[in-house]
Amino acid sequence: xxxxxxxxxxxxxxxxxxxxxxxxxxxxxxxxxxxxxxxxxxxxxxxxxxxxxxxxxxxxxxxxxxxxxxxxxxxxxxxxxxxxxxxxxxxxxxxxxxxxxxxxxxxxxxxxxxxxxxxxxxxxxxxxxxxxxxxxxxxxxxxxxxxxxxxxxxxxxxxxxxxxxxxxxxxxxxxxxxxxxxxxxxxxxxxxxxxxxxxxxxxxxxxxxxxxxxxxxxxxxxxxxxxxxxxxxxxxxxxxxxxxxxxxxxxxxxxx
Amino acid sequence: xxxxxxxxxxxxxxxxxxxxxxxxxxxxxxxxxxxxxxxxxxxxxxxxxxxxxxxxxxxxxxxxxxxxxxxxxxxxxxxxxxxxxxxxxxxxxxxxxxxxxxxxxxxxxxxxxxxxxxxxxxxxxxxxxxxxxxxxxxxxxxxxxxxxxxxxxxxxxxxxxxxxxxxxxxxxxxxxxxxxxxxxxxxxxxxxxxxxxxxxxxxxxxxxxxxxxxxxxxxxxxxxxxxxxxxxxx
Amino acid sequence: xxxxxxxxxxxxxxxxxxxxxxxxxxxxxxxxxxxxxxxxxxxxxxxxxxxxxxxxxxxxxxxxxxxxxxxxxxxxxxxxxxxxxxxxxxxxxxxxxxxxxxxxxxxxxxxxxxxxxxxxxxxxxxxxxxxxxxxxxxxxxxxxxxxxxxxxxxxxxxxxxxxxxxxxxxxxxxxxxxxxxxxxxxxxxxxxxxxxxxxxxxxxxxxxxxxxxxxxxxxxxxxxxxxxxxxxxxxxxxxxxxxxxxxxxxxxxxxxxxxxxxxxxxxxxxxxx
Numbered sequence: 001x002x003x004x005x006x007x008x009x010x011x012x013x014x015x016x017x018x019x020x021x022x023x024x025x026x027x028x029x030x031x032x033x034x035x036x037x038x039x040x041x042x043x044x045x046x047x048x049x050x051x052x053x054x055x056x057x058x059x060x061x062x063x064x065x066x067x068x069x070x071x072x073x074x075x076x077x078x079x080x081x082x083x084x085x086x087x088x089x090x091x092x093x094x095x096x097x098x099x100x101x102x103x104x105x106x107x108x109x110x111x112x113x114x115x116x117x118x119x120x121x122x123x124x125x126x127x128x129x130x131x132x133x134x135x136x137x138x139x140x141x142x143x144x145x146x147x148x149x150x151x152x153x154x155x156x157x158x159x160x161x162x163x164x165x166x167x168x169x170x171x172x173x174x175x176x177x178x179x180x181x182x183x184x185x186x187x188x189x190x191x192x193x194x195x196x197x198x199x200x201x202x203x204x205x206x207x208x209x210x211x212x213x214x215x216x217x218x219x220x221x222x223x224x225x226x227x228x229x230x231x232x233x234x235x236x237x238x239x240x241x242x243x244x245x246x247x248x249x250x251x252x253x254x255x256x
Numbered sequence: 257x258x259x260x261x262x263x264x265x266x267x268x269x270x271x272x273x274x275x276x277x278x279x280x281x282x283x284x285x286x287x288x289x290x291x292x293x294x295x296x297x298x299x300x301x302x303x304x305x306x307x308x309x310x311x312x313x314x315x316x317x318x319x320x321x322x323x324x325x326x327x328x329x330x331x332x333x334x335x336x337x338x339x340x341x342x343x344x345x346x347x348x349x350x351x352x353x354x355x356x357x358x359x360x361x362x363x364x365x366x367x368x369x370x371x372x373x374x375x376x377x378x379x380x381x382x383x384x385x386x387x388x389x390x391x392x393x394x395x396x397x398x399x400x401x402x403x404x405x406x407x408x409x410x411x412x413x414x415x416x417x418x419x420x421x422x423x424x425x426x427x428x429x430x431x432x433x434x435x436x437x438x439x440x441x442x443x444x445x446x447x448x449x450x451x452x453x454x455x456x457x458x459x460x461x462x463x464x465x466x467x468x469x470x471x472x473x474x475x476x477x478x479x480x481x482x483x484x485x486x487x488x489x490x
Numbered sequence: 491x492x493x494x495x496x497x498x499x500x501x502x503x504x505x506x507x508x509x510x511x512x513x514x515x516x517x518x519x520x521x522x523x524x525x526x527x528x529x530x531x532x533x534x535x536x537x538x539x540x541x542x543x544x545x546x547x548x549x550x551x552x553x554x555x556x557x558x559x560x561x562x563x564x565x566x567x568x569x570x571x572x573x574x575x576x577x578x579x580x581x582x583x584x585x586x587x588x589x590x591x592x593x594x595x596x597x598x599x600x601x602x603x604x605x606x607x608x609x610x611x612x613x614x615x616x617x618x619x620x621x622x623x624x625x626x627x628x629x630x631x632x633x634x635x636x637x638x639x640x641x642x643x644x645x646x647x648x649x650x651x652x653x654x655x656x657x658x659x660x661x662x663x664x665x666x667x668x669x670x671x672x673x674x675x676x677x678x679x680x681x682x683x684x685x686x687x688x689x690x691x692x693x694x695x696x697x698x699x700x701x702x703x704x705x706x707x708x709x710x711x712x713x714x715x716x717x718x719x720x721x722x723x724x725x726x727x728x729x730x731x732x733x734x735x736x737x738x739x740x741x742x743x744x745x746x747x748x749x750x751x752x753x754x755x756x757x758x759x760x761x762x763x
Contacts, residue, residue: 074391092394103389106407115403119393147486343562343720351722353563354517354548435517435548438531453667454526455692 031080058223064206096169102160154185263461292363300371325369334429519564525549527685551634562720571635597700626678631661685754
């Protein structure tokens with residue numbers, strides 16, 4: 001159900017052709033992460049299925065960002081394991097992550113996207129074609145030659161999403177992508193996330209914004225003090241919170 | 257005060273007539289220092305990048321050593337290079353003493369620690385910002401390093417200018433290893449020292465003004481090139 | 491990027507090429523006095539024309555000039571320190587020492603002359619008067635020929651000047667020109683060679699106060715650096731240079747060099763020793 005219909009020429013055999021064996025589902029079993037005496041994640045178990053948007057929900061300091069980085073492979077768990085359906089050598093290249101504060105390169109908007117495609121080994125003409133495509137779909141076409149670092153917060157976040165999306169990731173991790181944005185910019189970013197999910201990429205989004213979860217996510221993973229305290233469909237979680245902590249969080253009465 | 261006004265008008269006269277002896281000396285100064293800068297830049301940046309992304313035993317000691325070497329006295333460097341290149345020294349067979357190449361070598365030794373020390377600070381700050389993105393994009397170490405160098409190019413350019421300043425203004429080392437030979441190893445600074453010893457204070461001062469003027473031109477050139485690049489979104 | 495790398499490589503090789511000096515390019519280690527007077531700017535083109543030899547001059551104090559010869563970093567020396575020269579030849583570093591020209595030392599001092607030595611014919615008496623008045627005296631203190639001469643004169647005056655170092659006797663450790671600059675600032679006395687003084691542009695209130703004493707005689711000698719110690723020495727070209735300087739034509743050219751109407755150097759080569 002990929003929107004990108006024309007076959008892409010991946011020079012190093014990354015991307016499409018190897019997608020025949022999907023990465024997902026991802027099973028996390030007994031994940032623990034400790035830093036010194038602090039246990040930041042404690043016995044986390046869950047399964048990420050392919051398709052749709054899963055929200056990692058929880059108050060500040062719950063361990064959401066950390067969990068995303070563990071899944072993406074930027075950090076190694078102290079104990080426990082991550083079991084992908086399939087573990088190719090280019091595992092991370094088939095994923096992407098957008099950080100809360102987008103890290104943009106000091107070059108033009110278009111060059112930021114081109115860079116991500118270049119490191120994936122895409123040929124030059126294919127790169128520029130795909131970059132144009134991404135810019136058009138993220139509404140950044142008019143800003144293509146602007147230095148990326150002078151964009152507004154919303155535009156920067158969109159560019160970061162475009163750059164992550166450009167590589168056609170099977171799974172995309174987003175860390176609070178709409179935090180610090182005004183409502184209009186947040187809405188645009190949310191629409192873009194929905195489009196990305198519709199194009200076939202699995203989206204995992206860390207957030208503490210309940211309304212946002214209702215608007216865009218299908219599944220939720222509720223995290224509190226490094227533990228999973230509920231997971232399931234968004235509808236079920238909101239209508240029937242699995243425990244008092246989740247209920248308190250939904251009421252806005254849970255403090256870290 | 258009269259020395260200053262005499263020096264100023266003398267400097268103007270020398271520049272206006274493009275005095276051939278002066279032009280020869282200025283070009284040699286630039287050639288030696290720019291070549292030394294290019295080599296020190298390659299060495300310094302490579303070493304700084306290596307220190308930034310790798311961890312190895314003795315790394316801290318190396319950093320402290322490099323930072324301390326920023327204060328290397330030029331005369332000591334000159335003496336060390338002299339003893340190496342002297343006919344009686346270990347590299348005497350190369351026959352490089354009292355040549356522009358010897359001056360380049362001395363300036364490379366002087367400037368590399370400065371460039372490496374300053375660049376390392378820049379690169380480490382940038383590395384903290386970019387490390388996760390590069391890991392996420394699955395960049396290899398070499399690609400991460402080259403990208404980091406490109407990303408910090410503006411700060412690194414300033415580092416190069418600092419290195420250029422140290423190279424072109426230095427006299428102690430190039431006097432010892434170059435010998436201030438007319439038409440061969442005579443550069444701006446050794447000429448200034450020589451004219452001072454001849455008691456031609458106004459001329460020496462005028463040459464100093466011209467040296468500063470050239471440094472000004474180089475810096476202005478870099479500044480405006482950078483502005484232009486920034487405006488074009490680079 | 492590639493183009494820039496090639497430019498760097500090309501520049502480097504350009505320098506290396508320049509460094510691989512040809513047989514006809516020799517290095518002359520000499521004193522600051524000969525360079526400061528502009529003598530070489532006048533004389534070396536004549537050498538080149540007559541012999542085809544290009545002479546590159548490293549101007550340092552006589553002590554360091556001898557040291558350069560010892561290290562094999564020069565092909566020929568032109569210095570003025572007889573004791574040091576003889577020791578140098580004796581140790582086998584040099585050969586064929588030829589006394590080629592001379593000038594004289596002078597005592598310069600401030601116009602108001604606090605030690606009252608103006609017109610004094612006897613340099614030893616003049617130094618005694620300076621020490622007695624505790625008038626500021628700047629010493630080269632750099633192991634140069636001039637410095638060694640100065641120390642001999644203090645010994646003759648039976649004054650232990652170095653015991654007064656830091657008071658009226660200032661040991662500078664600098665070349666002749668720098669020492670003269672400092673002496674101007676101190677309004678003190680110093681011993682200078684005449685060549686440097688003639689071309690010195692920053693005399694301030696300094697005047698020549700003592701001259702003409704035979705003990706102020708200053709002999710310059712040529713010494714070939716021995717090929718036995720340093721096989722890289724370009725002995726053949728160096729010998730052509732030395733032969734020219736001691737030839738009738740070369741000697742006449744020395745005498746013809748004038749600064750402000752005076753000859754800083756006078757030829758006095760008398761044939762083989």
